[in-house]
Amino acid sequence: MTGRAPAASGDTVQLALDTKVDGVALGVLLFFFIVVTVGGFWAASWRKADSPHSLDEWGLGGRSFGTVITWFLLGGDLYTAYTFIAVPAAMFATGAVTGFFAVAYTILIYPIVFIFMPRMWSVSHAKGYVTAADFVRGRFDSRILALAVAVTGIVATMPYIALQLVGIQAVIDTIGLGGKGNAFVRDLPLLIAFAVLAAYTYSSGLRAPAIIAFVKDSLIYLVIAVAIVYIGVHVGFHHLFQAAETKMATKNPKTGAATGVFVPGNNNYWAYATLALGSALALFMYPHSMTAVLSGKSRNVIRRNTTILPAYSLLLAMLALLGYAAIAEKTSVIGSDGKPNPQLAVPHFFRDEFPSWFAGIAYSAIAIGALVPAAIMSIAAANMFTRNVYKEFLVRDATHKQEAQVAKITSLVVKFGALAFVLGLDKQNAINLQLLGGVWILQTLLAIVVGLYTRWLHRWALLAGWAVGILYGTVAAYHQKSAATKHFGGSLATFPYTHTKVYIAFSALVLNILVAVVLTLVLRAVKAPQGVDQTTYEDYYTEGGVPATELPGTEGGLPVPGGVRR
Numbered sequence: 001m002t003g004r005a006p007a008a009s010g011d012t013v014q015l016a017l018d019t020k021v022d023g024v025a026l027g028v029l030l031f032f033f034i035v036v037t038v039g040g041f042w043a044a045s046w047r048k049a050d051s052p053h054s055l056d057e058w059g060l061g062g063r064s065f066g067t068v069i070t071w072f073l074l075g076g077d078l079y080t081a082y083t084f085i086a087v088p089a090a091m092f093a094t095g096a097v098t099g100f101f102a103v104a105y106t107i108l109i110y111p112i113v114f115i116f117m118p119r120m121w122s123v124s125h126a127k128g129y130v131t132a133a134d135f136v137r138g139r140f141d142s143r144i145l146a147l148a149v150a151v152t153g154i155v156a157t158m159p160y161i162a163l164q165l166v167g168i169q170a171v172i173d174t175i176g177l178g179g180k181g182n183a184f185v186r187d188l189p190l191l192i193a194f195a196v197l198a199a200y201t202y203s204s205g206l207r208a209p210a211i212i213a214f215v216k217d218s219l220i221y222l223v224i225a226v227a228i229v230y231i232g233v234h235v236g237f238h239h240l241f242q243a244a245e246t247k248m249a250t251k252n253p254k255t256g257a258a259t260g261v262f263v264p265g266n267n268n269y270w271a272y273a274t275l276a277l278g279s280a281l282a283l284f285m286y287p288h289s290m291t292a293v294l295s296g297k298s299r300n301v302i303r304r305n306t307t308i309l310p311a312y313s314l315l316l317a318m319l320a321l322l323g324y325a326a327i328a329e330k331t332s333v334i335g336s337d338g339k340p341n342p343q344l345a346v347p348h349f350f351r352d353e354f355p356s357w358f359a360g361i362a363y364s365a366i367a368i369g370a371l372v373p374a375a376i377m378s379i380a381a382a383n384m385f386t387r388n389v390y391k392e393f394l395v396r397d398a399t400h401k402q403e404a405q406v407a408k409i410t411s412l413v414v415k416f417g418a419l420a421f422v423l424g425l426d427k428q429n430a431i432n433l434q435l436l437g438g439v440w441i442l443q444t445l446l447a448i449v450v451g452l453y454t455r456w457l458h459r460w461a462l463l464a465g466w467a468v469g470i471l472y473g474t475v476a477a478y479h480q481k482s483a484a485t486k487h488f489g490g491s492l493a494t495f496p497y498t499h500t501k502v503y504i505a506f507s508a509l510v511l512n513i514l515v516a517v518v519l520t521l522v523l524r525a526v527k528a529p530q531g532v533d534q535t536t537y538e539d540y541y542t543e544g545g546v547p548a549t550e551l552p553g554t555e556g557g558l559p560v561p562g563g564v565r566r
Helices: 023-045 067-078 081-093 101-127 132-140 143-175 183-204 207-235 237-249 266-283 287-294 299-308 310-328 342-353 356-394 400-424 427-442 459-478 504-525 537-541
Strands: 012-014 020-022 492-494 501-503
Touching: 020 023, 020 356, 023 143, 023 183, 023 207, 023 356, 067 207, 067 287, 067 299, 067 356, 081 143, 081 310, 081 342, 081 356, 101 132, 101 266, 101 287, 101 299, 101 310, 101 537, 132 143, 132 356, 143 183, 143 287, 143 342, 143 356, 143 400, 143 427, 143 459, 183 207, 183 356, 183 400, 207 237, 207 310, 207 342, 207 356, 237 310, 266 427, 266 501, 266 504, 287 356, 299 310, 310 342, 342 356, 356 400, 427 459, 427 504, 459 504, 492 504, 501 504
Parallel strands: none
Antiparallel strands: 012 020, 492 501
16 A cells, blocks of 8 residues: 545545545445445344344344354454544553553453353353343342442443444544534434444344444454554554654643653553553443353353454554554644544544545444444343343333333433434543443442352442442542543542552452452341342353253262363
């Protein structure tokens, strides 16, 4: 590929918005949008069940996805459009601490998931659990604790969906459909995209993003492979890192501090480490991650995916370098509104350095990369509302068909609620709430992950620990300042009674654990009721429809010496 000059008159069209639209790139984007739309609606008849009216079918794809489909689904789910925009943007703006830690945490997470997620799959399969809150309800016999987990998941997911729009907005702005024109005309492409997304998700459920993920992931791999070759040949990695180091060392004229951090120093070690570890622990607590996992047809599907999903971490590492490439090539990040926006670093890099047709492929990868996770997130939030609010507290005898219908309607509400949020409020508010989402969702880890192994922690102590973690994390995040905002200005805060800055969610989790452990000791001493565990030992070893009692190497569901323990 070679760099290209500004588009000639034959490449652009003039709109009433007084902006130039890259017609070739727009045409490519529309082509791929039509492809995924057709695929989304066709998915309704793909592997269609005899009785599709249930959450198992609509919300979990019939729990029938194999290794390859689950790999694409999880990749499309976890590596979102906002990730592809925000990670390079952070590298472009402030460097490694706020950008490259994402690569570290996506490496850390898979060995952790390999250990506990097969157990979650088995017990959910054995008991018919659709959400993590279902498991908490059955394990600890606590409707309120399950409700806390469900509400946390739903609230944390909403701004995550909204932030997928940031990726689409960056593409729309770069193509030339943004600007200062009529707000309705400017936002019309976004409205159409989400209306179509809502329609095929409503009809096809989780099968729709499973199909679309094939297109999205293939495009992303193609785009990154070409971009890295281009950087190596035309930019040069030495020049790339040299330019980034120079920019990060440059003093900010207003604050006198360095622009960013090229290589984390001693004072950044704990910040970097806790950001990576805390984010890794939080990632699979999100409802959409759990939904994708539970859609697999066996424990082995989950195991295999934890061994091959790190391929996406390599992809993310190369993608992060695009932020430095934008620095080296002096890419402008001025939006059509005349304001600087680091989120435009990647789209503008492709606009300036590649032909329109390939830039269109890159834009398509980003835009479709927003539709896949947005669909899964809305389905996951709908599953949680239906199972853990509607059925648990409103209509306890709801049929499978009623559950599916409520979930479909809820998914529509969630999508358009996120759309209204991002269009009606400043984008910074969505970013702030996403920061809080990471803090909040990590506070469910004790009830979910520790609960997979032991009931020693008392249900009331878990609820108290969750509340303390949520409260501390929210207050600590509120008091962070940045150049852009007086509140919610960052994800790091000084750990209590120290001078060390760490990830707020990590600090909150430490307090959560302390409260839960101490209160458990107290509640056990006074013999507070612990409820009835609805799960059994065998439930945690069920393998793909085979009862644990029938697994090779077991007797009565219990592993025997020399046997195969799954």
